[in-house]
Structure formats: structure tokens, C-alpha cells
Amino acid sequence: MIRDLPTTSTSAVVKELLQLRNEVGAMAMGRVLTLLVSVAEDEADDAIRAANDATRQHPARILVLVSADGRGRGRLDAQIRVGGDAGASEIIVLRLHGALTGQRAAVVTPLLLPDSPIVAWWPGEAPRDVASDPIGMMAHRRITDAAAAARSGVAELRRRSSTYRPGDTDLAWTRITRWRALLASTLESEPFEPVTAATVVAEPDDPSAELLGGWLAHALRTPVSIARGPQDCGLLSVRLERPSGSIDLVRHEDGTDTATLHRVNRMPRLVALHTPTLAESLAEEVRRLDADEVYAAALCEGTPLLTRRRSVREEEPGSRGPRPEVEVRVEDDAVAVAEAVTQQLVERVARAVSDRGQAHVVLTGGSMGQETMRALAARSRAGALSAEVWDHVHLWWGDERFVPAGDDDRNDAQADAAGLGDLPVLKKNIHRVPSGRDESRLAAAAARYAKELAASADSRRGSAATAGGVEVPTFDVVMLGVGPDAHVASLFPGRDELRLTDVSTAAVVDSPKPPPLRVSLTVPALNAARAVWLVVAGAEKAEAVSRSLAAYDDPQLPASWVRGQDETVWWLDRQAAPTG
Numbered sequence: 001m002i003r004d005l006p007t008t009s010t011s012a013v014v015k016e017l018l019q020l021r022n023e024v025g026a027m028a029m030g031r032v033l034t035l036l037v038s039v040a041e042d043e044a045d046d047a048i049r050a051a052n053d054a055t056r057q058h059p060a061r062i063l064v065l066v067s068a069d070g071r072g073r074g075r076l077d078a079q080i081r082v083g084g085d086a087g088a089s090e091i092i093v094l095r096l097h098g099a100l101t102g103q104r105a106a107v108v109t110p111l112l113l114p115d116s117p118i119v120a121w122w123p124g125e126a127p128r129d130v131a132s133d134p135i136g137m138m139a140h141r142r143i144t145d146a147a148a149a150a151r152s153g154v155a156e157l158r159r160r161s162s163t164y165r166p167g168d169t170d171l172a173w174t175r176i177t178r179w180r181a182l183l184a185s186t187l188e189s190e191p192f193e194p195v196t197a198a199t200v201v202a203e204p205d206d207p208s209a210e211l212l213g214g215w216l217a218h219a220l221r222t223p224v225s226i227a228r229g230p231q232d233c234g235l236l237s238v239r240l241e242r243p244s245g246s247i248d249l250v251r252h253e254d255g256t257d258t259a260t261l262h263r264v265n266r267m268p269r270l271v272a273l274h275t276p277t278l279a280e281s282l283a284e285e286v287r288r289l290d291a292d293e294v295y296a297a298a299l300c301e302g303t304p305l306l307t308r309r310r311s312v313r314e315e316e317p318g319s320r321g322p323r324p325e326v327e328v329r330v331e332d333d334a335v336a337v338a339e340a341v342t343q344q345l346v347e348r349v350a351r352a353v354s355d356r357g358q359a360h361v362v363l364t365g366g367s368m369g370q371e372t373m374r375a376l377a378a379r380s381r382a383g384a385l386s387a388e389v390w391d392h393v394h395l396w397w398g399d400e401r402f403v404p405a406g407d408d409d410r411n412d413a414q415a416d417a418a419g420l421g422d423l424p425v426l427k428k429n430i431h432r433v434p435s436g437r438d439e440s441r442l443a444a445a446a447a448r449y450a451k452e453l454a455a456s457a458d459s460r461r462g463s464a465a466t467a468g469g470v471e472v473p474t475f476d477v478v479m480l481g482v483g484p485d486a487h488v489a490s491l492f493p494g495r496d497e498l499r500l501t502d503v504s505t506a507a508v509v510d511s512p513k514p515p516p517l518r519v520s521l522t523v524p525a526l527n528a529a530r531a532v533w534l535v536v537a538g539a540e541k542a543e544a545v546s547r548s549l550a551a552y553d554d555p556q557l558p559a560s561w562v563r564g565q566d567e568t569v570w571w572l573d574r575q576a577a578p579t580g
């Protein structure tokens with residue numbers, strides 16, 4: 001039953017309410033909780049809906065104070081809903097106009113039940129100090145939502161922290177309950193090792209990430225950094241570093257409410273990671289009346305300890321201005337492409353060694369990986385670079401198939417067969433990706449490769465500052481073959497690995513191109529290179545090439561994500577080159 005009372009008074013509302021309760025058969029009002037909602041007009045409908053849903057599981061009266069229009073004469077419009085129209089209880093909506101907007105506590109007091117608990121909720125903007133606000137002062141608990149504030153969510157949390165009083169809570173905190181539960185249960189299982197550092201990756205200015213980081217910093221007494229992920233990605237991943245390797249909880253961005261938990265020596269585990277709706281979060285908070293001490297510690301003691309990192313891939317398309325320049329070079333056929341590429345490669349290597357004392361080159365697998373290795377071996381045999389130069393050359397792979405050492409399927413074995421052994425490179429400078437066949441060992445292999453990359457990271461990239469992040473040598477040249485689906489390395493279309501921003505390697509399972517298990521460098525690791533060269537031949541690649549050239553960070557076209565710091569070159573044969 002719904003009763004509208006336009007231009008009314010609080011005493012008239014009380015009278016009407018008593019009468020309605022009699023008519024519909026009043027529910028027991030004894031100790032029922034009152035949810036006091038303070039909201040602006042444009043947010044009122046959503047808030048009432050969420051409050052109604054939330055209190056279906058946990059019966060409560062809902063008293064909504066809508067600040068309609070602050071100008072003009074004071075006026076009160078009311079609406080009362082009881083029975084079926086009010087879910088589990090009763091809803092009283094009070095629309096305040098003019099001077100009455102400043103007297104919300106006085107308006108609402110006659111409608112409160114003696115001795116019954118009060119929870120105050122500000123779905124949008126909240127007062128600076130909620131506990132000192134007249135409405136907040138009446139309440140046992142005060143629920144804010146930093147994510148809904150008009151100003152920066154992180155700045156809003158700082159306010160909450162500086163004015164915190166027991167009983168305060170924030171829905172940005174409630175939204176991470178499941179994250180906390182998953183991380184806590186992972187740490188409670190073997191191996192019981194201390195966490196030495198942690199990183200939370202999230203969209204910029206995400207208050208939930210801030211609170212999760214604060215919780216980790218306080219609970220684990222460890223350095224925690226917040227790294228920027230792509231705009232609008234929400235809370236993306238958490239990495240906990242331990243001596244035996246890291247734990248990574250990575251949310252899937254495909255709307256499935258799932259995540260993958262990666263741990264050393266364990267199979268990656270698919271876990272449910274539901275992001276609660278507004279009503280669900282509210283229901284969780286309405287359920288308790290005691291102060292949330294864990295929230296208090298995360299907010300007040302943890303968040304001030306956080307450090308901030310910019311991810312290497314700093315912003316998303318659109319916010320980054322025009323697409324970076326790429327160069328396209330076309331040769332007659334695959335052999336000519338390999339010739340041209342390796343001619344440039346030896347020049348770059350010589351220059352790098354003379355300028356910086358070493359050269360780091362990333363090799364590709366696939367058909368062009370073999371073609372370029374054959375050409376490079378021939379150049380080396382012809383004396384293209386002196387032994388002193390070769391002594392300072394490091395070779396890496398952009399990806400590797402996770403099969404046993406020496407298996408014909410391995411990219412390094414194919415490079416060996418194509419003449420790698422003819423290059424006078426020091427054995428210790430040939431950085432092969434760890435081999436194996438067992439999926440349970442894949443994450444550890446990726447982690448080991450990341451460690452090896454980090455050990456070669458030069459100081460210019462600030463190894464200390466990037467602990468737990470993308471630590472790789474500044475590659476002089478990264479060569480990448482491109483698949484007909486536009487994959488590069490083992491970064492396949494639409495897959496989560498493409499969006500990793502703060503790890504240098506990814507363990508890939510279920511690769512659409514066989515074999516299924518692979519280790520790949522990530523986009524930030526590849527893009528840390530001075531030069532990224534996409535090396536492609538064959539008509540079957542033409543479509544992938546032209547679509548990738550026209551795109552920019554398209555999740556369906558991994559080749560459109562890679563680019564070098566100084567240059568990005570597409571080396572194509574005629575068949576792969578776009579026509580016209």
C-alpha cells in the first residue's frame with residue numbers, strides 16, 4: 001500500500017503511519033532496525049530500490065531523506081509504503097524542500113523508534129565528517145561509498161580516515177570482502193612463508209584497491225604498491241611476493257565473475273569472484289552493528305603506507321592521443337625479409353654494444369623465427385660482428401612452448417636447428433625459457449624466466465623501484481612473428497594475458513595454437529624495448545596485418561598492442577603486405 005502526503009508535516013506522517021500499520025497488520029516494530037538514507041533527488045530511486053532489496057533478507061524500516069531543492073520556502077512531501085509495496089517492512093520517503101533541507105535530523109526524529117538500532121547510509125555525497133553530522137550522530141553505524149563521491153575516490157577515503165569514528169564503514173570496503181577471503185585462505189595454506197611485497201593493480205583512483213592495499217599493508221606488515229591498470233578496468237589483480245614465488249589473483253574481465261589464482265608449483269585455479277551489487281553490499285553492512293576494526297586498521301593505518309606505481313602501459317586508447325607511428329617495410333619474400341631484418345639487426349647490436357656495453361635481443365618463434373635465425377647465422381659465419389661484440393650479446397625469447405628441452409616443438413630447439421649454434425654468443429647469455437611438460441610447473445617456469453629477466457634489468461629502469469613489477473632489460477630489438485589471428489609471442493586474441501600490466505611473463509594454458517602450454521613475455525615487457533619489429537610473411541597473414549595496422553590496443557588483435565619506445569617496424573613480404 002502506498003500513501004502520498006504532499007505538503008505535509010512530520011506529525012501528520014506519524015499519524016498516517018500508525019493508521020496504515022493498523023490497516024495492513026503491523027509488523028513487530030520492537031527491535032527492528034531503521035535504515036536512514038540521506039540522498040539527493042537524482043539518486044533517490046536507485047537508493048530506495050537497493051535499500052528495499054537489501055532489507056528483504058534483513059528486515060528493517062527504511063527512512064529516506066531526499067534533499068529535493070534547497071531554495072525557497074521549507075516544505076515536506078512524504079510517501080509511505082507498507083505491506084507488499086515495502087518488501088519486508090515499511091518505507092517512508094521524506095522529500096525536503098527549502099530551509100527544511102538543513103533540518104533533516106529534526107524532521108526525522110519523531111519517526112524513529114525508541115531503543116531500536118539506526119544505520120545511516122549516504123549512497124552518494126556524504127558529509128565531510130559523518131560521525132559529527134546530525135544524522136550520523138543518531139546512528140550506530142554510518143555507511144558511505146567513496147566510489148560514488150563526486151570527487152576522487154581516493155581523496156574521499158582520506159577524508160574518511162581523518163574523521164574515522166568506530167561505526168563508520170564504506171561500501172568500497174564491502175566490495176572487496178571476497179578478494180580478502182580468497183587471499184587470506186591462500187595465505188593460510190602451505191607454504192607458510194612471509195610475504196615480502198605486494199602489488200594491487202586497478203584502474204586509477206579506485207578506492208576499493210586502496211583499501212585492499214591498506215588491508216594487506218597493515219595485516220602483512222609488508223610494502224604494498226598500487227599500480228595503475230587500464231581505465232575502467234576496476235580492481236584487476238593482486239600479487240603477493242614470497243621467497244618461493246608469487247601468488248597472483250587475476251580477475252577475468254569477461255564478465256564471468258571469475259578469477260584465476262596462480263601459485264608456484266600448483267595448477268592455476270579458477271575461482272569465483274563475484275562483485276556484489278549495491279543491494280548485496282548494503283545487506284552485508286546492515287547485518288552488523290558493531291564497529292569494523294579491520295576496516296579501521298586498513299583505512300587509518302594501512303592506506304598511509306601505500307606507494308604508487310605507474311604501470312608501463314600507462315593509459316588506454318583514446319586517452320593517449322593519436323596512435324603511435326609505425327613504419328612498414330616491404331620485401332619480395334620471406335627470405336628477403338629475413339635478410340633485411342638481420343642486416344639491420346647486426347647494426348643495432350653493434351651500436352648497442354658500443355654505446356651501452358651490451359645488447360639484448362628478443363627472438364621470435366614460428367616460421368619467421370627460423371628464417372631470421374638462418375639469415376643471422378649466415379651473417380655471423382661471414383664475420384658480420386666481431387667475437388668481442390658477440391660476447392656482449394644476450395638472446396631471449398618472446399615466448400616458448402612448454403615442452404621438454406630439445407623437443408622439436410620448442411622455439412629454442414627450432415632456433416638451434418636453424419643455426420643458433422653458429423653464433424659465437426656466450427652460452428650463459430642465451431636465456432632459454434625453462435622447459436617442462438607438466439601444467440603444474442608452468443607458473444613456476446614463467447616466474448623463473450621473470451626472475452632471470454629481472455636479474456638482467458639495468459639500473460636505468462630502477463630495479464628497486466619496480467620490485468614486484470616489470471623488471472626487464474631494455475631490449476634493443478624485440479622480433480615478433482604474427483599469427484593469422486594476429487597473435488604475437490603467446491598473447492592470443494581476447495585473452496587475459498594481454499592485459500597484464502605489472503608482470504613481465506605470463507603462464508599461458510589452453511593456447512589456441514598448439515602446443516597448449518606456453519610462457520610468454522607480456523605487453524609491458526615487450527613494449528619496454530627500444531625497437532619492436534613485427535616480422536611477417538605469407539598471404540595467410542595479410543588480413544591480420546592490415547587489421548592490426550589499422551587498430552590500436554584492440555583486444556582481438558594482440559599485434560596492435562606492441563610498440564617500441566623508439567620505433568615500431570612491420571617487416572613484411574609482398575604477400576603479407578596490405579594492398580593499395
Ligand SMILES: O=C(O)[C@H](O)[C@@H](O)[C@H](O)[C@H](O)COP(=O)(O)O
Nearest residue numbers: 365366367368481482483488489
Ligand atoms: O611459439 C610460437 O608459436 C610463436 O612464437 C608465435 O608467436 C609465432 O611467432 C607466430 O605464431 C607466427 O608463427 P608462424 O610464422 O609460424 O605463423
